[in-house]
Amino acid sequence: MTAAASRHMANSFDPARAASLPPADVKLIARRDRAMGAAYRLFYDRPVHVVRGEGVWLYDTDGDAYLDAYNNVPVVGHANPVVQQRVAAQLGVLNTHTRYLGDDVVAYAERVTGLLGHGLEQAVFVCTGSEAVDLALRVARHVTGRRGVIATSHAYHGTTAAAAAISPSLGPNNPIPDEVELIAAPDLASESPAEAAAALASRVTSAVAALRARGHDPAALIIDSVLSSDGLQGTEANVLREAAAAIRAHGGLYIADEVQSGFGRTGAWWGFPSQGVEPDLVVAGKPMGNGMPLAAVFARPEHFDRFGADMRFFNTFGGNQVSVAAGQAVLDELTERGLVERAGVLGASVLNELRGIAAAGNGVGAVRGSGLFFALEVVDDAGRPDAARASAVVNRMRDARVLISASGRDANVLKIRPPLVFAEEHAPILLDALAGALHH
Numbered sequence: 001m002t003a004a005a006s007r008h009m010a011n012s013f014d015p016a017r018a019a020s021l022p023p024a025d026v027k028l029i030a031r032r033d034r035a036m037g038a039a040y041r042l043f044y045d046r047p048v049h050v051v052r053g054e055g056v057w058l059y060d061t062d063g064d065a066y067l068d069a070y071n072n073v074p075v076v077g078h079a080n081p082v083v084q085q086r087v088a089a090q091l092g093v094l095n096t097h098t099r100y101l102g103d104d105v106v107a108y109a110e111r112v113t114g115l116l117g118h119g120l121e122q123a124v125f126v127c128t129g130s131e132a133v134d135l136a137l138r139v140a141r142h143v144t145g146r147r148g149v150i151a152t153s154h155a156y157h158g159t160t161a162a163a164a165a166i167s168p169s170l171g172p173n174n175p176i177p178d179e180v181e182l183i184a185a186p187d188l189a190s191e192s193p194a195e196a197a198a199a200l201a202s203r204v205t206s207a208v209a210a211l212r213a214r215g216h217d218p219a220a221l222i223i224d225s226v227l228s229s230d231g232l233q234g235t236e237a238n239v240l241r242e243a244a245a246a247i248r249a250h251g252g253l254y255i256a257d258e259v260q261s262g263f264g265r266t267g268a269w270w271g272f273p274s275q276g277v278e279p280d281l282v283v284a285g286k287p288m289g290n291g292m293p294l295a296a297v298f299a300r301p302e303h304f305d306r307f308g309a310d311m312r313f314f315n316t317f318g319g320n321q322v323s324v325a326a327g328q329a330v331l332d333e334l335t336e337r338g339l340v341e342r343a344g345v346l347g348a349s350v351l352n353e354l355r356g357i358a359a360a361g362n363g364v365g366a367v368r369g370s371g372l373f374f375a376l377e378v379v380d381d382a383g384r385p386d387a388a389r390a391s392a393v394v395n396r397m398r399d400a401r402v403l404i405s406a407s408g409r410d411a412n413v414l415k416i417r418p419p420l421v422f423a424e425e426h427a428p429i430l431l432d433a434l435a436g437a438l439h440h
């Protein structure tokens, strides 16, 4: 296969569909491929060319509105006016780094760790979830003096070399090193939560043995608290608790990846408490700055004390005043508008409606949800995962101007995860589009 052909295969954009796109977009895609290379992917057979956002809505070049039922970064809404005003004001005052003394980042660290509790009293700031994961791995390896890491078999934890090494969802060409052992995620479609929890813990124990057989003691187990990339397998309580206990029993740390589940997504501030785990380290990012680059590792002081005694840390942009202003605005908006509680209440009613759609025999198997995060397994007549139909449903919804995606090991799990400003009046738009796309 030529390099050009393999580039096209790698990209989700099907050039044969170019005929259905505005000529200006076809040209832009060609420029993008030339200027940005082959690693990028576009969503949807007919990519959406967005120029503006507001609340739960994205607008394209024709001014058409799309209901955003996918993006978790703009947690308090696209172009949120409070975030916008605070960031703009701060840009006019000061934007520098954490090597100077300043109130803002300290006040934010105090506030956000106050929301975490569970002894996670300290915050170290970075710019992306990947950097947070990378730093958490460094801390875990430093504190334990070990190298081995256990992660789930379709996880995504980020783009740095160390984060990609525990991100098997990047596919078969992404190498997983010797010191990483992968374990299957729970399968809530076929296991009860109690069975899933026990089985996961026993897989952790086997993984420890496998690592040791290769000469690596386990430093950490890292799990996304909602197991998003594994097909949203973390929607039931206490599924991760025994696994966390198992890694501890073998002297490793538990890292809760809250990049997806943090900041209210599940109807609670964080995903890990309902899992009954007491993490040693927590990583957060994405919604933390509503699009401004703000991410963090949170830890119990004993771990940062140990790391910090031996190691200097500085991240040029991490925790700068502008990002922190966005972070404070996010916390204000979530709190003052009651968005976390609403995610729980509204999420429960949307989940009921989704179950109704599934029960109506639309080729949907299991339906899961936690707050405003939902997963529907698209299956064929024999009940097997049907990735092709899931992709068709996602594209039909895009054509109906409702944006969702698909994920999971078999790429058949519809992933619905709107900004938390998604409200009662938006639910029928989502549900009608979904029912229509499934019925097709």
Ligand code: PMP
Pocket (backbone or CB within 6 Å): 127, 128, 129, 130, 131, 133, 156, 157, 158, 159, 224, 228, 257, 259, 260, 285, 286
């Ligand atoms: N962890 C999880 C669970 C994620 O979903 C992501 C991003 N999708 C990351 C880490 C990496 O975050 P970022 O893209 O900000 O580097």
